Amino acid sequence: MTETIDFTGDENIGVYTRVFEDHAFVPLNAPEEYVSVLEKRLGVEVVKTTIQGSSIIGSLLVGNSNGMITSGLATAEESEILKSYGNVMFLSRTMNAAGNIILANDELAVVHPGTPERVVEKISDFLDVPVLMMTIGGIPTVGMAAVATNTGILVSPGITAQELKELEEIAGELPIGTGTVNMGSSLVGTGLLANSKSFIAGSSTSGYELGRIEDVFGFV
Template identity: 85%
Template sequence: MLETIDFAGDENIGVYTRVFEDFAVVPLNATEEYVSAVEKKFGIEVIKTTIQGSSIIGSLLVGNSNGLITSGLATPEESAVLKNCSNVMFLSRTMNAAGNIILANDEIALVHPNLPDRYAEKISEFLDVPVVMMTIGGIPTVGMAAVATNTGILVSPGITAQEIKEIEDITSLPIGTGTVNMGSSLVGTGLIANSKSYLAGISTSGYELGRIEEVFGFE
């Protein structure tokens, strides 16, 4: 079974793709081969779009079973595509790369510590989960420093004991450290996953794949 893949030669597949439980979102320029690989691996529908005219879907989109959060700069046409999939919340301020600044599953959301409190409260209400404003290993772009599914959370190996405790205070899901693409600690850039399966960047080693499978319970 395919475990690693690239996007147009780029190992950072998490920057371009966002996978949820029932569907995935990829850029308009995704090849049919790439779309087919995602469809077969996860067994879900794949939606093609841009967000604010860009292909970096993974950086601009996040969510859980209750809804999607994306950039307020999404066009009406792009917004309509997303609204056809789920409820959508738009970030209308300059810090609008939702996939970079928010990490979410059905139990918890972590958000960039510099996001205003009122936005954190809106995110909590919209996704219907507790929200923690924090860093992961000192990295404020928590959406790229970790990958969260409903079966586990893979985090950057630089995470501190205090940061782990902050997450453990909210969820009982297993939390484990790991890397992708031969040592990248920004695991969200090179990994897409849900509770059913995963795909990692093409350079991800066998050891790194084993760690991913351990944390998410795919062994």
Template identity: 45%
Template sequence: MTIPTLDIMDTPVIGVFATCTEDFALVPCGTKVNAKDLIADNLHVQVLEVIMSQSSVIGSMVRANSSGLLIPRGSSIEGLEGIDLPISNLPDKLNAIGNIVLANDSTALVHPELSDHSIDIIAQTLKVDVHRGTIAGLKTVGMAGTATNKGLLVNPKATAKELAFLEEIFDLPVDVGTTNYGTAMVGSGLLANSKGYVAGSKTTGYELGRIEGALGFIVQE
């Protein structure tokens, strides 16, 4: 079995540069073929090289699920041939959408300062219930955690109250962990859906075990 770790753009912070859904993964142009193949094989998705307003940090700027895509105001995205989903621009000045929105196919946790208008757009585009909140006191919830349709892995400094809230709104098991040899912003080092995952190249075997347990890839006896 191939160990599911890799670099994108020669860095292990793969969640900054890429994002994924149940059906596709978006990576910046110039991503190496072996990285794209590893993502496709482990997540069982179509991998698309995209261009967005001359930015390579696709994972920080985009949040998507099976129903739609969110991108910053004034931005456009190219390379989505074959993906027939609505794309919405959020109007807020908080424009790193991947950093401030944590979502799966049913629920989203968002930066607590997002406007009501943006909340409505997120709900309509992604077809999710949207809640404001923090993880480990951090407002950048999109990088403080990873959510799939089977479970969540979040920053190990998340409080008991935050963990309980996440379990309530997502109605899924929630666990804590790290990536890339102790990085608490787990979303920066992890791409995952309900079918599989890949992590940054510096992620340890222990961390991979935590990921697999939290996201439902290990059957608990």
């Protein structure tokens, strides 16, 4: 079965797509082959849409089984589409790239360290998880520096010992491991889609990188 794919020639599939346990959101121009691979590989219903008129859905949407968080600039039509698949929280217009600044699963969330505390509290209440404000490998856009599912967390290999310790304390027994995608990119969120069923990586991801992903998420 396909383990790697590109999005209309771009290996950074995580920028364009957001995957949850039962559904995934992709741009309107997503090729049918791309949609079919996601459906079969990840066991999801694929929904075509835009967010604030943009195709970079992976950068603008995040969440867990309790709901989705997205840009406050989403249109009424886009918002209704999202709401038909779950509860939705909208970020302010000044810091709205939810998929970039938030990493989340059903156990925890990590947010950009510059996120206002009142917003952090809202995120925690909405997703019903404890929230850490931190960088990963010094990268504040934590949603692109890591990928979190309910079976594991793959983080940038640049993660510091202190960052790892903080993440481990909140993650409990959930496996955490380092890895890269697309021949060495440490921004793993840009090139990896995953849920508890399976994963698919950007087209340039090497066999070694795929093996590491399988190991961290327990697919071996």
